[in-house]
Amino acid sequence: MVQIVALQPVLFALIVGVLITCVAACILFRRRSANRKRSSEPLFLIRNGFVIDSSDIGTRLLQLGGVQGAKGWADVREVLANLIPDLPVTLPSETRTFASTRVDALALRIVPNRRGHRISLTGLDKDNGQRLLLELSQSKLAFLMRVTDAVSMPIWKTDQDGTVNWCNKHFQSLVERSGDEQPFDVPSGKNTIQSSRRYRLFSNASQADEWYEVHSRELDSGNIFFAQEISALMRAEDAQRNFVQTLAKTFAYLPTGIAIFDRKSQLVLFNPALLDLTELSAEFLSNRPTITTFFDQLRELRIMPEPKRYVDWRQNLERLISDAQKDRFRETWTLPGGLTYRITGRPHPDGAVAFLLEDISAEVSLTRKFRAELEMTQAVMDADADGLIVFDNAGRTVFSNLSYRQLWNLDPDGGLEALTVLDVVKALRKKCDPTPFWSDLRDFTASFDSRAEWDCELTGRRFGRLIATVTPLSAGATVVRFRQDARRVLIAGPNDNSLEQA
CATH class of the missing domain: 3.30.450 (Beta-Lactamase)
Structure with a gap:
């Protein structure tokens, strides 16, 4: 009994020691198991070349590599290229392990299965993880440095x-x-x-x-x-600024009024002539009015014809702006005070449009006066009983009177194109008896040598006896007069050898 009591402390100590040893073995086994779990860290699951699932570490690796949006094996390979340079372009069909050249004991393991390819890192512990993140950060920093230098x-x-x-x-x-x-x-x-x-x-x-x-x-x-x-x-802006200044100086001396509107239909440039022609104030123009306001003000000042109906005027103004942008706008405004303006719309780049206002009162007055003089001259010539026709230096018909048209029943102005001396000779020769006059007339109008007046007698069944007088005019022109007169002295023609007495 005494021996059993003496052995109890020893037995108790042995039992405690065994228990401690078991606990220590369990703890060590768990740590090793945990280390084994951490030593193979899953990263990605790839199917058909694209990442369909990734772990937290895999997602962080791609973020460090700057990969955004759709991710595939090419992105993974690019991110890990500095750490594991031997990765294949295409995923292998069998299990492969690729060791890192930058981080010791670190490797990438690719395992194909029915779902695709499972990619994991082996040999990853706390130290290697920190080294891996450092390498990736340095790789990203180097990439950013290359970008900034590029x-x-x-x-x-x-x-x-x-x-x-x-x-x-x-x-x-x-x-x-x-x-x-x-x-x-x-x-x-x-x-x-x-x-x-x-x-x-x-x-x-x-x-x-x-x-x-x-x-x-x-x-x-x-x-x-x-x-x-x-x-x-800056050089372009300087050139544009100088060009605008040159234009402004040039426009200042032009008698034509100029108003340029930008694509927003606001006035951006005008010259002093516009003030003189339209009586618009400089203050009004400096406020950059729109095209509509500009023409409304012209209507108020009676610088443009007063429309009969305001609604029609507004529609016409919209057509005016549209035609100006298409380079089809041109109008003549006759004002009550006797002034006549011509306004033209010209398109400019970027939707701008320019209007040119010209005072053509003197031109219109001169044209009217010239037209009146022409009509007066035509009336005087038509009153002449003799038939007259005028050819220019190129042999084209430029004028004929009423007596000529009635005598020969031929109107040189009746066609779209002016008749030539050849056309006239061909038509009139058929109405006369044979004579060399027509050939001489054709040669005379084409000659640039010294020329003198000459006459010739023409006869025909329709008109009897005619005296044709050919007279040279200035600038190489020629006038031919046909007179139904029987008694006068004829002047020899260029091919006549003697004078004839009528």
């Missing part, structure tokens, strides 16, 4: 004090060309302008000015700036 504009970042702490290669090149470490005098610190500013720099390399438009964005640690070269744009 952008054809200077980009740089400053801290709160305005010191440049990062830039791309184009900014470095700009610093070298300008000889200034901070070529742009941009503001620093918080509340930096978010809009844009234009800067002019002198380039030592090209010995010329370069213009840049700088845009800025505020960050937590400073500001980032983007500079876009606009030298060509």
